[in-house]
Amino acid sequence: MSLRLSPWRALAPWLISLLVLLVIPLLVSSNGTFSIINLIAINIVFALSYNMLLGQGGMLSFGHAVFFGLGAYGAIHVMNLIGDAGYDGQGFWAHFPVYLLPLVGFATGALAALLVGWPFCRRAGTAFAMITLGLGELVAAGSQMFPTVFGGEAGVFSNRMVGPVWFGLELAQPADVYWFSAFWVLLAVFAMWAFTRTPLGRMSNAVRDNAERLQFIGYPPRNLRFLVFIAAGGFAGLGGGMAAVNYEIVTPESLGLLTSGLALLMAAVGGLGVFYGPIVGAIVVTVMNSLLSDYTDASILYVGLVFLAVVMFAPAGLGGGVEQVRQSWRRGELTRQLPGWLGGAVSVLLIALGLVASIELVYQLSHGRDKLAQVLGLQPDPSSPLVWLGVVALFAAGYGVARASKNYREARS
Amino acid sequence: MSHALTIDDLKKSFGPAEVIRGVNLRVEKGEVHAVIGPNGAGKSTFFNLVSGAFAPTSGEVRLHGQRIDGLAPEKIQQRGLARSFQVSNVFGNLSVFENLRCACFKQCAAGYTFWRPAASVKRANRRAEEVLAMIGLADLRDSPAGALPYASQRALEIGMTIAGEADVVLLDEPTAGMSNTETTQAIELIRQVAEGRTLMIVEHDMGVVFELADRISVLVYGEIIATGTPEAIRNDPRVKEAYLGEEAA
Ligand SMILES: Nc1ncnc2c1ncn2[C@@H]1O[C@H](COP(=O)(O)OP(=O)(O)OP(=O)(O)O)[C@@H](O)[C@H]1O
Numbered sequence A: 001m002s003l004r005l006s007p008w009r010a011l012a013p014w015l016i017s018l019l020v021l022l023v024i025p026l027l028v029s030s031n032g033t034f035s036i037i038n039l040i041a042i043n044i045v046f047a048l049s050y051n052m053l054l055g056q057g058g059m060l061s062f063g064h065a066v067f068f069g070l071g072a073y074g075a076i077h078v079m080n081l082i083g084d085a086g087y088d089g090q091g092f093w094a095h096f097p098v099y100l101l102p103l104v105g106f107a108t109g110a111l112a113a114l115l116v117g118w119p120f121c122r123r124a125g126t127a128f129a130m131i132t133l134g135l136g137e138l139v140a141a142g143s144q145m146f147p148t149v150f151g152g153e154a155g156v157f158s159n160r161m162v163g164p165v166w167f168g169l170e171l172a173q174p175a176d177v178y179w180f181s182a183f184w185v186l187l188a189v190f191a192m193w194a195f196t197r198t199p200l201g202r203m204s205n206a207v208r209d210n211a212e213r214l215q216f217i218g219y220p221p222r223n224l225r226f227l228v229f230i231a232a233g234g235f236a237g238l239g240g241g242m243a244a245v246n247y248e249i250v251t252p253e254s255l256g257l258l259t260s261g262l263a264l265l266m267a268a269v270g271g272l273g274v275f276y277g278p279i280v281g282a283i284v285v286t287v288m289n290s291l292l293s294d295y296t297d298a299s300i301l302y303v304g305l306v307f308l309a310v311v312m313f314a315p316a317g318l319g320g321g322v323e324q325v326r327q328s329w330r331r332g333e334l335t336r337q338l339p340g341w342l343g344g345a346v347s348v349l350l351i352a353l354g355l356v357a358s359i360e361l362v363y364q365l366s367h368g369r370d371k372l373a374q375v376l377g378l379q380p381d382p383s384s385p386l387v388w389l390g391v392v393a394l395f396a397a398g399y400g401v402a403r404a405s406k407n408y409r410e411a412r413s
Numbered sequence B: 001m002s003h004a005l006t007i008d009d010l011k012k013s014f015g016p017a018e019v020i021r022g023v024n025l026r027v028e029k030g031e032v033h034a035v036i037g038p039n040g041a042g043k044s045t046f047f048n049l050v051s052g053a054f055a056p057t058s059g060e061v062r063l064h065g066q067r068i069d070g071l072a073p074e075k076i077q078q079r080g081l082a083r084s085f086q087v088s089n090v091f092g093n094l095s096v097f098e099n100l101r102c103a104c105f106k107q108c109a110a111g112y113t114f115w116r117p118a119a120s121v122k123r124a125n126r127r128a129e130e131v132l133a134m135i136g137l138a139d140l141r142d143s144p145a146g147a148l149p150y151a152s153q154r155a156l157e158i159g160m161t162i163a164g165e166a167d168v169v170l171l172d173e174p175t176a177g178m179s180n181t182e183t184t185q186a187i188e189l190i191r192q193v194a195e196g197r198t199l200m201i202v203e204h205d206m207g208v209v210f211e212l213a214d215r216i217s218v219l220v221y222g223e224i225i226a227t228g229t230p231e232a233i234r235n236d237p238r239v240k241e242a243y244l245g246e247e248a249a
């Protein structure tokens, strides 16, 4: 018979999220930390919107940033309209609070997807990937040709301290923006989760699994892909709108391939197959990006390595891993299976440490100094064979643990 | 217009290969019509033409008197013709129930709905539960369809085909690869499916065919060489030579 969740079980993740969002400002005081948290919120919305396409709808896009960026541009131009209208000004925009700009982002993103999406959605797979790649490049290049809209290299600036303020919700400090981000991230995540429960959400899974069969139950795959594409574009735009308010500047970079790649990276690291996967991915990748760049010049390399490690060793992503552990626990097999998994994790960690050490040492050889080593108070000598022996030992230990835990897993499966 | 399907001079070529070479057939409303023939005769291709998977090279297909040849599969489905596949063709990552419910959305005009939960589309849920019970997979309701045992997946394949309440149903080798017990269950299911519907079925198992069919057509090298009651087909010398004889040998 059906295993339906009790209402409390279904509500729990939302109550916990709400609680976490309410507690964060009690624990955090520095503007820097608030900035990172605000960025995490933006990236959660962006990564989840990307997963509506890839994880839910089976459409691999390399141009999703177009809708994020256009949403951001839409929002920042409206922010300027609000500013131009002035506090006591006349007209519609004079009464439009900056707080609602993510809605403008949503509308812009969805409209853009509606305008360009139909020809894209004929096929999924490689054709779709190629076309979206082309779109991304086209829009990024095209943005340089319309400096009045996209602001050229420098982008479009604005000021979020304009327009009517509702309920005293000012947007001066990053800490103020936190409440804005918390509100919108919760709303957007809930909306995207609710979407997965609707008939269209389910049909988007069906088109992912088997587009051919879909036709024989009465639906052309293209229509379904198109609707999902519009929805995903809208939510990406909503994230863009949040970014516009957060940064008060939007540059053409936000439309480009790197930003699109970030969405794919976050979603894949977190896991495409579980709803909360991209949330985990967005948190991990954003924190890594933000923190590592303070400590090492190779931060992008490390994010890339994490991506590689996940794709190779945990293709279901971090969220998929969590889900596996949960199911094992439910079946009462966790005590039996966990040691094997932990061993695997430890081996990956050891090998990663070895890699980090090698990269930093090589970096030190070529640049003469190393931030990470300095921060850690280490003075390793890259020309000393002993240091390199240590690195080799790390790799060897990682390999050993990997073998042992693999044997353990196989013996117990 | 008492024919559910009217097929006139239907032809299909893949490049130089002429696979369907002028099929004429009348399927009466409410009958169970079996299509038999040797491997590679074009049975699946014939179903593909009728259900819209391929457009015919020439010829006409009428469903309840209306032309459907060359229409897209979803258009044909909307007019009340559904089909199953020889190789199970389900939504692998969705649960059994979800597979069935997705197959029910069309008749509720709900597939594009994004403003309310799927659970609130009462009619689709009711129908999906009904079909779930009918195909005997209630125990596997929440299992991913891709992980089902073979026979269960075949049952789901049939379930998805009939979930949309089409009145003309084509089943392509529904019992292929099943054990004897599984086949007996499948026959029971197909009998229920045939209730109040027109059923066309491709089947290699002669036991199943003679048990279920009101009439049989024999397709050999893209042509129907005989159509008739099981009795007539059994005794038709051409059929014996072309097909049954071959089996006996
Ligand atoms: N899409 C296609 N392109 C080219 N040739 C095809 C195509 N589909 C089928 N054929 C050819 O048409 C012929 C008939 O195939 P079909 O699958 O219709 O036979 P069948 O009667 O269903 O056989 P079986 O009993 O094995 O299922 C075969 O020779 C096959 O190779």
Ligand SMILES: [Mg+2]
Pocket (backbone or CB within 6 Å): B043, B044, B045, B086
């Ligand atoms: Mg066949």
